[in-house]
Amino acid sequence: MKHLIVYSSVTGNTKKIAEAIAQIFDEGADIFPVEAAPPADDYDFIAIGFWVDRGTADHKTQAYLRTIHGKKVALFATLGAYPDSEHAAKSMANAAALLADDNKLLGSFICQGKVASRLLEKFKDLPEGHPHAMTPEREARHREAAKHPDANDLQKAQEIFASLLTKISLVH
Numbered sequence: 001m002k003h004l005i006v007y008s009s010v011t012g013n014t015k016k017i018a019e020a021i022a023q024i025f026d027e028g029a030d031i032f033p034v035e036a037a038p039p040a041d042d043y044d045f046i047a048i049g050f051w052v053d054r055g056t057a058d059h060k061t062q063a064y065l066r067t068i069h070g071k072k073v074a075l076f077a078t079l080g081a082y083p084d085s086e087h088a089a090k091s092m093a094n095a096a097a098l099l100a101d102d103n104k105l106l107g108s109f110i111c112q113g114k115v116a117s118r119l120l121e122k123f124k125d126l127p128e129g130h131p132h133a134m135t136p137e138r139e140a141r142h143r144e145a146a147k148h149p150d151a152n153d154l155q156k157a158q159e160i161f162a163s164l165l166t167k168i169s170l171v172h
């Protein structure tokens with residue numbers, strides 16, 4: 001069975017998760033940035049990784065998700081918000097909803113990822129009351145995000161995908 005990992009990553013957070021996941025496939029996996037993704041026809045299982053952009057998958061991954069048919073799929077993502085937040089759950093669900101019904105979604109993983117400093121600079125200038133204006137709570141979240149993905153995130157991603165592999169062999 002051939003495994004494919006396709007990821008979208010602007011600042012490298014999601015790429016780190018993709019590379020960690022690639023290590024768990026004994027028989028190897030092909031790994032590509034979404035811009036260079038090969039035709040999916042040759043693969044049985046595709047792990048698709050994205051960075052969260054305004055509450056869903058980034059645009060390139062949105063387009064890619066729509067092209068996938070009849071595959072076993074698992075999703076992974078990084079975002080600025082906390083991974084156990086409603087926003088994280090919704091962002092993952094919004095991305096999953098872009099997959100056609102003829103795919104089988106086996107599972108997902110999401111963790112925090114450092115937010116680009118150019119975006120944080122913009123937030124600093126926003127007036128009080130703006131939905132993205134800096135508050136002590138948001139600053140704390142960004143400080144935490146700046147530490148991710150860390151070694152623990154990479155390990156968790158590997159554990160989740162390792163258990164998915166068992167599922168794949170069961171639903172083969």
Ligand SMILES: Cc1cc2nc3c(=O)[nH]c(=O)nc-3n(C[C@H](O)[C@H](O)[C@H](O)COP(=O)(O)O)c2cc1C
Nearest residue numbers: 009010011012013014051052054055078080081113
């Ligand atoms: C334009 C833009 C929009 C973003 N939108 C969200 C968002 O809606 N929710 C969130 O939690 N993080 C958001 N983020 C943060 C990124 O998802 C996060 O930093 C991610 O780890 C970046 O991944 P990458 O390094 O693989 O590009 C956004 C970042 C940018 C630059």
